[in-house]
Amino acid sequence: MNRENFIKLSLLAGAGFALQGYNSKEKTHVLTLSFDDGFKKSFYKTAEIFNEYGLSACLNIIATGQLKSFNTEPVWIPQKLLGDFNDWNKLKGKGHEVMLHTWDHKNLTEMPVGEAKENLDKCFDFFSKNLDSYNASKSVYNFAYNASTPELDAYALQTVRAVRTGGWLVLKDGKYNTLTIPAKPCTLGCWGCGPDNCDAYIEGEIMEFLATSGGWLILNVHGLDGEGWGPLSTNYLDGLLKRLIKVKSLDILPTGMVLEKYTS
Numbered sequence: 001m002n003r004e005n006f007i008k009l010s011l012l013a014g015a016g017f018a019l020q021g022y023n024s025k026e027k028t029h030v031l032t033l034s035f036d037d038g039f040k041k042s043f044y045k046t047a048e049i050f051n052e053y054g055l056s057a058c059l060n061i062i063a064t065g066q067l068k069s070f071n072t073e074p075v076w077i078p079q080k081l082l083g084d085f086n087d088w089n090k091l092k093g094k095g096h097e098v099m100l101h102t103w104d105h106k107n108l109t110e111m112p113v114g115e116a117k118e119n120l121d122k123c124f125d126f127f128s129k130n131l132d133s134y135n136a137s138k139s140v141y142n143f144a145y146n147a148s149t150p151e152l153d154a155y156a157l158q159t160v161r162a163v164r165t166g167g168w169l170v171l172k173d174g175k176y177n178t179l180t181i182p183a184k185p186c187t188l189g190c191w192g193c194g195p196d197n198c199d200a201y202i203e204g205e206i207m208e209f210l211a212t213s214g215g216w217l218i219l220n221v222h223g224l225d226g227e228g229w230g231p232l233s234t235n236y237l238d239g240l241l242k243r244l245i246k247v248k249s250l251d252i253l254p255t256g257m258v259l260e261k262y263t264s
């Protein structure tokens with residue numbers, strides 16, 4: 001190697017080290033945009049936008065959503081708009097995160113607890129058989145309607161790494177999850193807004209978050225451009241990520257990756 005190339009390589013290595021050091025120590029704010037339900041067109045588009053900015057999307061799927069028999073209640077989740085596990089495995093293969101969003105999108109707090117636990121088990125079993133490289137100990141279960149009880153949280157946490165439920169249920173001190181994440185199974189709180197377009201809500205929540213001293217904000221979103229409950233518009237999402245990747249204190253990651261990176 002000549003001297004010039006040696007210097008170039010040394011500079012690159014130095015820059016890499018500095019960047020890595022910065023990432024691990026200086027990020028005070030973490031944002032997860034947690035997309036639910038599995039709208040085929042919207043999820044491919046969302047993944048493409050996240051790719052554009054070197055980010056991984058957080059995609060949460062209903063196990064039986066790919067079946068024609070899926071009961072399309074509520075009206076926000078018409079079966080014909082949903083993708084299947086070929087789609088989800090393809091997107092996972094491209095570096096996006098695919099997590100569990102229920103067996104059949106029932107509100108588990110509105111049925112006998114034994115039935116709710118069976119419903120959870122069916123979902124875990126389905127994902128273990130149909131999602132490539134599924135690892136329950138690194139997975140997140142996202143409750144439908146962000147509705148759960150401490151008993152259902154605890155039951156699911158016997159299987160998965162974390163559950164995502166309503167922020168109003170588990171975040172007693174405010175809106176944000178802590179970045180001091182324990183190695184043991186944990187319960188995470190999120191927030192969302194619908195049924196109409198939620199661009200303005202998301203913008204307001206993120207700006208308010210960035211003005212604080214930090215934490216982990218999980219915002220629950222769904223489809224794009226009219227698909228699903230509280231949709232975002234494609235142009236807004238694209239512009240939002242374009243702005244946010246420039247915020248040096250901010251990490252934008254899917255839930256499972258936050259758990260891997262920030263567990264103390």
Ligand SMILES: [Zn+2]
Nearest residue numbers: 036037144145
């Ligand atoms: Zn949902």
